[in-house]
Amino acid sequence: MMIQIWILDPVTLSIVVSGLMLFVALVIAIVISLFRGGKISTEGSEMYIGGENEDVLKYRVPSVIALYWGIVKRAWRKAFEYLRDAVHTGVLNDWYGFMSSWLGFLLLIALIAILVYLIM
Amino acid sequence: MINEYLYTLFVAIVFPGLFFMIAIALFSEWFYRKVVARMQNRMGPAYTGPMGILQPLADILKLLLVKEVKKQRYSSLILAEVGMAIAIASIIVSVFMLPISPLRFSAPYDIVVLLYLYAVWHFIGLAIAVLAYPNPFVIAGLSRLIALTVVIEPAIFSSILVPAILTSTNCLPIYSILCISTNSWRLWFNSPLTFISMFLALLSIIVATQAKLGLKPFDIPEAEQELIAGHITEYSGSILALYNLLHDIKLAFSALLITYLFLGGPYPYRHLSITGITLLVIKYIAVLYILSLLRASFGRRRIDQGIVMIMKYSLIPSIAALLISIITLII
Numbered sequence: 001m002m003i004q005i006w007i008l009d010p011v012t013l014s015i016v017v018s019g020l021m022l023f024v025a026l027v028i029a030i031v032i033s034l035f036r037g038g039k040i041s042t043e044g045s046e047m048y049i050g051g052e053n054e055d056v057l058k059y060r061v062p063s064v065i066a067l068y069w070g071i072v073k074r075a076w077r078k079a080f081e082y083l084r085d086a087v088h089t090g091v092l093n094d095w096y097g098f099m100s101s102w103l104g105f106l107l108l109i110a111l112i113a114i115l116v117y118l119i120m
Numbered sequence: 121m122i123n124e125y126l127y128t129l130f131v132a133i134v135f136p137g138l139f140f141m142i143a144i145a146l147f148s149e150w151f152y153r154k155v156v157a158r159m160q161n162r163m164g165p166a167y168t169g170p171m172g173i174l175q176p177l178a179d180i181l182k183l184l185l186v187k188e189v190k191k192q193r194y195s196s197l198i199l200a201e202v203g204m205a206i207a208i209a210s211i212i213v214s215v216f217m218l219p220i221s222p223l224r225f226s227a228p229y230d231i232v233v234l235l236y237l238y239a240v241w242h243f244i245g246l247a248i249a250v251l252a253y254p255n256p257f258v259i260a261g262l263s264r265l266i267a268l269t270v271v272i273e274p275a276i277f278s279s280i281l282v283p284a285i286l287t288s289t290n291c292l293p294i295y296s297i298l299c300i301s302t303n304s305w306r307l308w309f310n311s312p313l314t315f316i317s318m319f320l321a322l323l324s325i326i327v328a329t330q331a332k333l334g335l336k337p338f339d340i341p342e343a344e345q346e347l348i349a350g351h352i353t354e355y356s357g358s359i360l361a362l363y364n365l366l367h368d369i370k371l372a373f374s375a376l377l378i379t380y381l382f383l384g385g386p387y388p389y390r391h392l393s394i395t396g397i398t399l400l401v402i403k404y405i406a407v408l409y410i411l412s413l414l415r416a417s418f419g420r421r422r423i424d425q426g427i428v429m430i431m432k433y434s435l436i437p438s439i440a441a442l443l444i445s446i447i448t449l450i451i
Contacts, residue, residue: 010230028209
């Protein structure tokens, strides 16, 4: 078997592999639509909600974002509580101090990165 | 020129593209089911083909050719199929960057391109396919999947960075999959520090892969006792066949990725030698065996326990490995 190595630049590689991905996806989609034929069930088109009627959905349910934040807050409870207590003390100066110290820290990292880049 | 196009077509469709990945994926599912069955004192697949090896293929074909696909009132079958096709294709194309492909695509820093396919496009395809069948259980499952992905992907990225950093001094193209794969086996013997960082990174990527594949103890988005089937509640027929195939292909690719990036694939031997192929197969089977063993040894965790577990056994070890590898590089 003939082995070929294509050394490209990262942007060209991204374009080439994305193009190949679309081609393979197209082949899969065509094959599946050919195999599936007309076997689409017309019975029971309602949503499956554990046997309930769709009317139950009119009640308020947590949004996706709320579910996501709920999970994050439960898993990262300590970090979340620390941040909340640090930022939300009710004193404006605390919030100002917290935000400026973080932004100052980021600025410091950026300056160090620039210096390292210039020196190296 | 035409020959080159034909060769690329062969690589994309036959080896190591669509057909090869489907074959290796079905074998991986059979092996995984056999190991799990053995641990649970069952037979596992036994009747279709020798030792039941054709059972996963029979399952897929039955779903595809015999079973009807249910069209729900709010669903879009075409969108679900397109999403699944994108998710499967993103994994298949990722294989072209591994040295198993006779046509190897490489570039400096191509680990980012690999993650662009394996993490970003795969997830986009899956999310499109899942949201094509709207349902409260599906939304809850997808929400859990997103929460897990937020922790899993950084862990996978930092684990892959470890061999990339350690091989970056003496190999070109820098930070490339090709470079990491061909040199990673040396890192285990270089020095105690490289050994420790490789071991931590390997541990980390195995746990993260287990979670990415949704295997126990991380089958939280599908949690059948709570969410029916979570993000795949409404799937049936051909679309369920595609989902199962996607899962198997992801299993096979993840095992291949660990085999090449952390265990060195067939190296120091060549691919087209008996010793090389034997070594590659042994490493691949060992990775599959560990993933199956973990799957059979744990029960499902709650979502917050699952996230904490991934952070503790995957994200933190991978960051520690990253720091050790940077220290090794400086020393």
